[in-house]
Amino acid sequence: MAVRSFLILCVVSLAMLAAAIAAVVRQDRPESVAGSGEPMLPNLLERLDGLSAIQVVSAAGTLTAELTEGGWGLKERGHYPVPFETVREKVMRLAALEKVEPKTTRADRYPRLGVEDPAGSGAKSRELRLLNANDEVLAALIVGKPAFGIGGEGALYVRLPGEERAWAVRGSVDAGTEAREWVDRTLTDIAAESLASITLTHPGGETLTLVPDPAAEAEWRIKELPAGAQLKSADELGAMARTLSGLTLDDLRSAAETPFAAGEATSARFVTRDGLAVTLEVEARDEERWVRLTAAIAPEPGSGTDSTAATTAAEHINERTHGWIYRVPTWKVATLERRLSDLIAP
Numbered sequence: 001m002a003v004r005s006f007l008i009l010c011v012v013s014l015a016m017l018a019a020a021i022a023a024v025v026r027q028d029r030p031e032s033v034a035g036s037g038e039p040m041l042p043n044l045l046e047r048l049d050g051l052s053a054i055q056v057v058s059a060a061g062t063l064t065a066e067l068t069e070g071g072w073g074l075k076e077r078g079h080y081p082v083p084f085e086t087v088r089e090k091v092m093r094l095a096a097l098e099k100v101e102p103k104t105t106r107a108d109r110y111p112r113l114g115v116e117d118p119a120g121s122g123a124k125s126r127e128l129r130l131l132n133a134n135d136e137v138l139a140a141l142i143v144g145k146p147a148f149g150i151g152g153e154g155a156l157y158v159r160l161p162g163e164e165r166a167w168a169v170r171g172s173v174d175a176g177t178e179a180r181e182w183v184d185r186t187l188t189d190i191a192a193e194s195l196a197s198i199t200l201t202h203p204g205g206e207t208l209t210l211v212p213d214p215a216a217e218a219e220w221r222i223k224e225l226p227a228g229a230q231l232k233s234a235d236e237l238g239a240m241a242r243t244l245s246g247l248t249l250d251d252l253r254s255a256a257e258t259p260f261a262a263g264e265a266t267s268a269r270f271v272t273r274d275g276l277a278v279t280l281e282v283e284a285r286d287e288e289r290w291v292r293l294t295a296a297i298a299p300e301p302g303s304g305t306d307s308t309a310a311t312t313a314a315e316h317i318n319e320r321t322h323g324w325i326y327r328v329p330t331w332k333v334a335t336l337e338r339r340l341s342d343l344i345a346p
Contacts, residue, residue, distance in 0.1 A: 040097040040158060040169050041139050050132035054090060057127040058118050058177045065182055074179055078254040080324065082182050093173040094128065094141065100150050103157065103166040113157035114144030115166045126175040127161060143175040178251070185248040187293060187326060188317065192241035193218070194272045200240075201267040202339055210237055224340060232345045239335045244270055244278060251327040253290075258325060260292060268336045275299045276310035278317065282333050289330045293321040 053066040053075075064075040065082045072087050073079030103113060110116040111124070118125045124145075130138040144157035147168040154172040159165070176182055198210040198220075209223040220237035231237070265281040272278075277298035283290050295314035299307070 038099045039095070040099055040160075040167065041094055041141065044091075044095045044139055047138050048091065048130070051091070051130055051138060052133040053129075053131040053135075054087060055129040055131060056175050056177050057129065058125070058175075059121065059123040060177050063177055063179070063182070074182060077179050077252055078257075078324075080179070080183055080252055083184055086182055090128075090173060090175075091130065093171060094130075094139070097141075097156070097158070097169045097171040097173065099167050100147075100155065100170050101168040103168055105164040105166070107164075110159070110166065113159075113166050115142050115157055115159040118142060126177060128173065128175045141173075143173060146172075180248075180250055183249070183252070187247045187249055187291075187321065187328070188244040188278065189246055190244040190270065190272065190276075190278065192238070192245060194274075195241055195270055196273045197271045198240060199269040199271075200336060201269075202337070203263055203266065206339055208340055210240060222340070222343070225344070230345045231343055236335050236338060236343060240268075240338075243268065243280065243333060243336060247328060247332060249326040249328060253325050253327075255292060255323050255325045260290075260325070265292070266337050271298045272310065274307040274310045276307070276313050278314075280333070280336070282336055284337070287330065288327055289333050290325050290327050291333060292325050293317060 051067070053064055055062060055064045062076070065072055065087060066075045066079075068079065070079070072082040072084060074082060104110070107116070114124050116123050116125050118127045125142050127140060127142045129140045132138055140161050142159045142161055144159070144166070147155035147157050150168060150170060155168055155170050156172060158167055158169050174181065196211070200208040200210070202208075207224070210220045211223060213219040213221040218238070219234055220241055222231070222237070225231070260281065260283050265283040268280045268282070270278045270280065275298050277296045279294045279296075281292040283292075295317035297307075297310055297314055
């Protein structure tokens with residue numbers, strides 16, 4: 001989609017949605033005070049024809065969602081895709097903010113409201129900037145703490161950069177400073193019940209194979225379990241089987257820029273009953289866990305055909321994850337690192 005056509009669609013969608021939200025937030029408003037009901041950013045929608053980037057500046061650094069011919073993406077994360085709906089919602093909420101009450105003009109009191117200079121050391125504020133293709137600021141707002149006691153639809157303390165007056169405004173806007181607040185966080189959502197097998201390969205070559213236990217519903221067994229040995233806890237095998245169910249990212253990096261160390265990752269191959277094979281490699285980096293995902297088809301031997309659903313699922317996973325590694329919650333994948341000696345009761 002051409003950039004200009006995309007922007008026109010953005011503006012039209014924003015105008016329609018902003019009108020809908022304005023109708024809602026004007027209900028049940030408190031008594032009028034100075035500035036009440038005025039837009040915090042007047043005529044914002046009319047200025048968006050050149051919108052090319054949304055930038056968040058904070059003490060932690062800068063995060064930028066920018067528009068190219070390929071769509072919206074995070075500049076600081078190799079242009080990893082940002083859903084158009086995320087961009088639309090943030091701008092729409094900015095346009096819907098309404099002044100409720102003027103607040104302090106004293107800089108020493110800004111931190112109480114969270115509207116201090118976001119570039120300052122230890123600042124909690126965040127500055128949200130809308131930029132055009134020449135990096136010129138179309139609109140900007142310092143977003144502070146939630147303001148309580150102002151209606152039921154949410155409120156914030158804000159301040160326009162360069163102005164002394166802070167304001168309490170009706171509405172809300174997410175000025176997220178982390179990649180996970182901008183992208184689609186879900187990596188996989190494959191239920192344990194759909195799996196036919198799990199193969200774990202640890203650094204050094206030790207292999208474990210997990211299969212559903214035919215003697216107990218929703219439980220798993222280890223093929224390599226020695227005769228007479230018992231597991232410490234069957235729950236750990238269940239946790240392994242649930243790894244791909246609701247697996248979400250906390251951060252992401254280009255795999256080319258931050259490659260996995262050779263031979264250091266644990267590999268887990270999950271095969272579903274309809275022939276989808278997902279390989280999840282897990283690498284420990286300090287206290288964090290980073291993963292790399294690939295998908296393929298594993299048809300039944302001799303079947304001669306692949307599942308259409310599995311083929312589509314594999315293509316979708318690879319299209320999204322190829323060339324990327326992801327930081328995920330440690331608790332979600334740490335059980336995959338367990339070796340046979342860790343699982344057997346003494």
